[in-house]
Amino acid sequence: MPKSFDATNPPFDRLETQEIEALRDTLDVAYFPPGEVVIAQEAAAEHLFVIIKGTVEERDGDELVALLGPKDSFDSRALVHGRSGHAFVTREETLVYLVPRDAVLRLIQTNPRFASFFYLEISRKLDALAHDEDEQRVGSLMRARVSDVRLQPASFIDAADTIETAGHRMREIGSNALLVRNGERTGIITGMNLSKAVVLRRLPLETPVGELAHYDVVTLAPDDFVFSALLLMTRHSKRRIVVRDGDAYVGILEDIDLLGFIGGSTQLVAGRIDRAQTQQDLADAAGDIEGQVRLLRRQGAKIEALCELVSDLNRRLLERLHGMVCPPALRDHACLIVMGSEGRGEQTLRTDQDNGLILDGPVDPTALDAYRRDFNGALERFGFPPCPGGVMVSNPLWSKPLDDYLADFRRWIALPDETAHMNVAIFYDAVAVAGDPALLERAKASLIELVRGERAYLAHFAKAIDAFAPPIGLFNNLITSEGKGDALDLKKGGIFPILHGVRALALEKGFLETGTAERLQRLAEERVLKPDFAREVTQAFRFLSGLRLDAQLAESGGRSGSLVRPATLSSMERDLLRDAFLIAKQFRDIVRRHFNLAMF
Amino acid sequence: MWRAVKRLFHQASIGDQSYRFLFKPGPDDEVVVLDTETTGLDVKTDDIITIAAIKIRGDRILTSERFEAVARPDARMSAEAIKVHRLRHADVEGGELIFRILPDFLRFVGGRPLVGYYIDFDVAMLDKYIVQLIGIELPNRLIEVSALYHERKYGDAPPGTQIDLRFAAIMDDLGLPRLEEHDAFNDALMTGMMYLALRDLKRRNVRISRQRQAPVIDALGA
Numbered sequence: 072m073p074k075s076f077d078a079t080n081p082p083f084d085r086l087e088t089q090e091i092e093a094l095r096d097t098l099d100v101a102y103f104p105p106g107e108v109v110i111a112q113e114a115a116a117e118h119l120f121v122i123i124k125g126t127v128e129e130r131d132g133d134e135l136v137a138l139l140g141p142k143d144s145f146d147s148r149a150l151v152h153g154r155s156g157h158a159f160v161t162r163e164e165t166l167v168y169l170v171p172r173d174a175v176l177r178l179i180q181t182n183p184r185f186a187s188f189f190y191l192e193i194s195r196k197l198d199a200l201a202h203d204e205d206e207q208r209v210g211s212l213m214r215a216r217v218s219d220v221r222l223q224p225a226s227f228i229d230a231a232d233t234i235e236t237a238g239h240r241m242r243e244i245g246s247n248a249l250l251v252r253n254g255e256r257t258g259i260i261t262g263m264n265l266s267k268a269v270v271l272r273r274l275p276l277e278t279p280v281g282e283l284a285h286y287d288v289v290t291l292a293p294d295d296f297v298f299s300a301l302l303l304m305t306r307h308s309k310r311r312i313v314v315r316d317g318d319a320y321v322g323i324l325e326d327i328d329l330l331g332f333i334g335g336s337t338q339l340v341a342g343r344i345d346r347a348q349t350q351q352d353l354a355d356a357a358g359d360i361e362g363q364v365r366l367l368r369r370q371g372a373k374i375e376a377l378c379e380l381v382s383d384l385n386r387r388l389l390e391r392l393h394g395m396v397c398p399p400a401l402r403d404h405a406c407l408i409v410m411g412s413e414g415r416g417e418q419t420l421r422t423d424q425d426n427g428l429i430l431d432g433p434v435d436p437t438a439l440d441a442y443r444r445d446f447n448g449a450l451e452r453f454g455f456p457p458c459p460g461g462v463m464v465s466n467p468l469w470s471k472p473l474d475d476y477l478a479d480f481r482r483w484i485a486l487p488d489e490t491a492h493m494n495v496a497i498f499y500d501a502v503a504v505a506g507d508p509a510l511l512e513r514a515k516a517s518l519i520e521l522v523r524g525e526r527a528y529l530a531h532f533a534k535a536i537d538a539f540a541p542p543i544g545l546f547n548n549l550i551t552s553e554g555k556g557d558a559l560d561l562k563k564g565g566i567f568p569i570l571h572g573v574r575a576l577a578l579e580k581g582f583l584e585t586g587t588a589e590r591l592q593r594l595a596e597e598r599v600l601k602p603d604f605a606r607e608v609t610q611a612f613r614f615l616s617g618l619r620l621d622a623q624l625a626e627s628g629g630r631s632g633s634l635v636r637p638a639t640l641s642s643m644e645r646d647l648l649r650d651a652f653l654i655a656k657q658f659r660d661i662v663r664r665h666f667n668l669a670m671f
Numbered sequence: 672m673w674r675a676v677k678r679l680f681h682q683a684s685i686g687d688q689s690y691r692f693l694f695k696p697g698p699d700d701e702v703v704v705l706d707t708e709t710t711g712l713d714v715k716t717d718d719i720i721t722i723a724a725i726k727i728r729g730d731r732i733l734t735s736e737r738f739e740a741v742a743r744p745d746a747r748m749s750a751e752a753i754k755v756h757r758l759r760h761a762d763v764e765g766g767e768l769i770f771r772i773l774p775d776f777l778r779f780v781g782g783r784p785l786v787g788y789y790i791d792f793d794v795a796m797l798d799k800y801i802v803q804l805i806g807i808e809l810p811n812r813l814i815e816v817s818a819l820y821h822e823r824k825y826g827d828a829p830p831g832t833q834i835d836l837r838f839a840a841i842m843d844d845l846g847l848p849r850l851e852e853h854d855a856f857n858d859a860l861m862t863g864m865m866y867l868a869l870r871d872l873k874r875r876n877v878r879i880s881r882q883r884q885a886p887v888i889d890a891l892g893a
Contacts, residue, residue, distance in 0.1 A: 075850040075857065100732040100860065102867035104875060124848050164871065166848070166864060169731070 076168055080121075080142045081646070085184040094178070099169040103161045109145075112158040116149035118169040125165025130158045137649045138162070150175055217300055217314055218293035220329060222322030225313070227252050230281025234265050237280045241265075248311055248323050251284040258284030259311060259323070290315045291324070300324055344387045350449050353392055357453040360384050361420055365624055374419075374617040375588065382416035385409075386504050388453070389426065393505040396445040398438040404431045406503050406510035410462060414500035415570070415585050419620045423458045424450055425497055427469035429476060429510040443470055460490075462497060473510055480518050487531050495522075495532065496571065499578055500585050519581040530666040533575035536568045536659050537668070561622070565615045565655040569608060572662035576600075587612055600661070608658050611651035618648065674813070681807035690777060690805045697783035700729045702814065704786040704866060706859040707793045710744050714795045718744030719769060722797075723855035724779060725863055727786070730871075732863040738779040739856055741766035769800050777801070784812040786866045788838055788858070791815070816862055817841065819869040824879040832881070841865055844879060 076098055078084065078091045086094065100123070103109060109127060110116045120127075121144040129137040129145065139145055139159075149155030150172055179186040223246040228237055230253035237249055241262055251258040264283050268274045274283075289303050290313045300312055304326055314321040343356040363384075364377055386409065393407050411425040412418040424447065430439075447465035451457055464470045480498075483491035498518060503511040522528055570587045576599055577590040584590050588609050595605035662668075682694050705724045711717035724738040743766040776797075787793050790813050798808040817836045824844070825834055842849055842861060845868045850857040872879065 075848070075860075097735050099735050100864070102730045102732070102864065102871065104730075104871045124846065164846070164868060171735075 076121075077142065080144075082144075082185050086178065086182060090178060090182065094170065094174055097171050097174045101167050101169050103165045103167070105161055105163045105165075107161045108158060109161060109165075109167075110149050110155045110159040112156075113154050114149060115153040116146060116155065117172050119147070119150050119172070119175050120145050120159070121168040121170060123166040123168060125167075126162040127165055128160045128162050130160055131156070137653065140645075143646070144170075151179070216293065217291055217295050217297060217324060218321075220297060220300075220324060222314055222324055222328070223248060223311075225250055225320035225322045227320075228260070228280060230254070230258075230284070231279050233277045234268060234274065234280060234283070235276040238262075238265055246323070248325070249280075250313065250320060250323075251280055253281045253284065253286070256286050257288060257313075257320075258286040259288050259313065260284040261311070288313050292316060293321055297329070300329060304329070344384065344391055347391055350392070350395060350452070353388060353395075353449075354453050357388055357455075360388075364419060364620075374613050374620060377620065378417050378419060378616070381419055382413065385413065385418065386502075389450075390505040392446065392449055396442060396449065397505075398435075398441055400435045400438040401430075401442055403507070404434055405429065406506040406508060407464070408501040408511050409504050410497040410501040412500075414497070414502045415587060416502075417570070417587060417616065419616070420623050424455050425458055425462045426450075426464050426504075427462065427501070428464045428471075428506075429514060430470070430472045431507065431510060432472050432474075439470065443467075460493070462494075473514055476514050477517050480514075480521055484521050484525065484528055487528065492532055492535060495578075496535075496574060499574060502585055515583065519578070522578060523581060526666075529575060529579050530668060532578065533572065533662055533666045534668060536572050536575070536662055538567075561615050561619045565652050566612065566619065568655050568659045569612045569615075572658055573608075575662065576665065599665075604658075604661075607654050611654040614647060614651045615655075618644075674810075677808065678810045681810055690807075692781055693777060693807075693810050695782045697781045698728070702727050702784045702786050702866070703780050704732070704859050704863040705780075705790065705793055706787060706855045706862060707796055708853065708855045709796055712792075714792070714799060717796075718742070719796050719800075720744055720766070721855040722772065722776060723859040724776065725856075725859050726779075726783070727863055727866065730867055732860065732867070734860060737856065738776055740772040740776065742769040742772055743767065744769075770804060773797075773800060773804055777805075780809075780811065782811065784814050785809070786814040786816060786862065788816050788841075788862045788865070814866070816865045816869060819866070819873070820844075820879075823869055823872050823877075824881060827878070828881065845869070 076095050078086060109120060122139055122141050124141055127139040128135055129139060145159055146155045224244050226240065226244050226246065226249050228240055228249045228251055230251055237260060240249060241247060247262040249260050251260050260280050260283055268278065268283050269276065289307050289309050291300055293314055293316050303312060310326045312324045314324055344353065347353045347356060360381060364381060389407065389409065406429045407426065408429060409426050413425055443465045447457065447463050457463060462469055483495050501511060573587050573590045576594055580597060582590055582593050584593055591605045591609050594600045595602040703724050703726055707719050708721045709717050709719050719742050722740050726733040726736050785794065794809055794813060802808055820841050821836060825832060845865060847861065847864050847868065850861055852858060
């Protein structure tokens with residue numbers, strides 16, 4: 072029996088040991104020369120094919136839908152429903168396992184988890200994966216060690232030292248707790264203990280800390296698990312645990328740091344932004360955002376939650392910065408907006424700046440110049456790369472009176488070119504961050520009014536969904552040039568066609584929502600899209616965005632994080648990636664038909 | 672040629688008439704790929720430990736219809752051999768006597784051609800017992816995969832070309848997946864894959880390039 076048959080691969084990973092043994096017994100191996108039709112379109116199949124080696128093209132008529140590689144299996148539809156949606160043709164010499172139809176059907180009947188894999192529609196498959204990922208991420212948290220968490224310094228003070236000395240020492244070392252050496256005993260004293268002693272018990276500042284310290288100290292070693300720390304804190308109602316490595320005191324683990332480690336501490340970052348007094352304070356807070364994203368993603372935060380969070384933090388940051396650098400002459404006459412992905416609330420890590428300023432009329436040019444310079448200069452120092460297209464406050468084209476914007480809109484729509492389309496697109500995504508939001512509302516209302524009913528213009532606008540080569544083609548490229556470091560561009564292949572197609576449909580309807588998911592929701596409500604399909608598009612969009620974020624985190628600091636290398640994905644993820652691209656493609660076809668793009 | 676003469680001779684001299692089916696040609700598009708693991712490499716003194724045979728019908732390797740057996744060898748296994756096939760004395764103790772295994776094996780194989788890598792050795796090993804059992808040696812046509820490979824790769828090579836016919840070299844050259852080796856079943860399966868790939872190359876008149884770096888089956892490494 073082929074012991075080599077890999078049963079760790081979905082859907083076979085859902086089988087029990089004896090089911091796998093029984094299945095292995097029924098397997099045959101088949102060889103196909105290049106160009107051979109394994110399953111014809113609309114044909115039934117007597118086997119489930121699991122690729123051992125080689126590449127198989129999934130085709131819809133003349134069109135290549137997907138490329139299947141080792142460990143991929145096909146085609147559940149031909150097997151279960153007796154009719155394959157697509158044809159399967161070998162691209163090169165290919166070896167496959169043949170799993171007999173009867174054996175698969177038997178397993179479908181007896182093993183619900185196995186069956187669900189076959190019947191699951193894409194969105195549910197995506198959820199299954201997200202769940203698996205959650206488990207992995209929680210798992211990694213459970214394996215984290217105390218030494219992975221930020222510790223407060225272990226600083227000693229003598230029991231005879233006074234409350235005053237202890238207070239000063241705490242401030243010096245920036246910690247709220249000190250260890251107290253009292254003969255043989257070691258205790259701990261906190262800022263709260265000191266305050267209570269002085270304020271509530273009215274003890275003099277000269278009181279030795281020895282009598283205030285707590286000596287029922289709970290200790291752990293640096294290589295103990297984080298979850299034991301959590302358990303100990305809960306059990307003993309302690310907010311601090313002393314970390315000891317043998318006789319040496321390593322540090323103090325505070326609940327706040329532990330919670331920060333486990334749950335992220337975005338509210339702390341938000342608080343730092345709100346309290347920032349100087350641009351340096353803001354720069355420090357900005358630096359923390361990426362760390363939070365990484366942490367939360369590792370702990371299984373969903374991509375949509377992360378996007379919301381990052382957008383919120385970034386907008387706070389811009390608002391605060393605006394407050395710092397905006398000259399009084401501008402203050403009541405301007406609206407700071409963010410556009411593009413920032414406006415849609417879909418940025419994850421720091422993307423290029425896309426910001427602008429709408430003025431309610433002519434302002435003092437000196438004040439405006441100062442603002443343009445200071446605002447973008449500061450953002451760049453915070454690590455937000457300047458926009459290559461110049462969509463920034465510093466560019467006079469993007470910081471001017473409302474009337475000038477309205478003139479622009481008319482020009483962009485009357486004489487559309489690529490730049491004009493892009494400008495309309497990002498402006499339609501804009502949200503107000505600071506200043507007078509009514510200015511943006513008026514601008515957007517005019518923009519929507521201008522395009523209302525302009526079918527030809529909207530079709531031109533939507534046309535950009537065809538700007539990039541079909542994603543499936545890219546995938547193809549990727550598989551065939553495996554090993555040459557080639558990777559797949561998620562943004563061009565799937566994310567962009569979805570978000571822009573959705574944007575075009577929303578603009579036509581004049582929706583004011585900016586997020587892609589919210590716009591999809593509205594499109595479903597207005598019956599522009601079938602609700603089921605809108606849900607699948609949303610899921611595919613989120614899945615691709617999640618992969619993109621992971622890729623970005625992986626090459627953190629690098630500029631483009633849109634690339635993903637399928638070789639590094641699990642075969643389940645590859646499966647889903649293919650499905651997501653397929654949905655992106657279907658969606659594109661719908662948009663194309665909707666705007667009658669075949670005309671162009 | 673020599674085998675054809677022997678075949679005629681054996682057909683006349685077969686001891687057990689019930690094995691005459693060995694001379695009837697098998698189904699047209701079927702062969703059997705064969706591998707044995709032995710106590711060592713000396714046909715005279717060493718014994719068979721495991722036999723694995725898999726039918727190939729057309730382009731399919733029928734792993735679901737396979738013959739696998741563990742024999743109890745008479746000869747002690749050499750330490751070297753144990754290292755190769757990793758079956759210890761204890762593992763083969765439960766095995767059947769070879770003479771009880773062979774009738775089933777012969778019925779499984781029938782008149783089909785036998786495919787193998789260095790098939791002469793496996794057949795010589797088997798013949799040692801088969802002669803004792805039914806009075807003749809295996810009459811089946813033999814197909815040597817290394818010869819098929821040699822023809823596809825070195826058939827038109829200038830004299831003095833360095834020739835590499837190692838099992839691993841052929842697998843790599845054809846881009847075939849390496850299963851765990853020195854397990855009779857896996858070896859037979861891999862040999863079957865080689866056979867199908869080489870037969871297809873010949874059918875399509877594709878030669879294996881001697882400069883080639885990339886394997887014939889160039890695919891996503893799994």
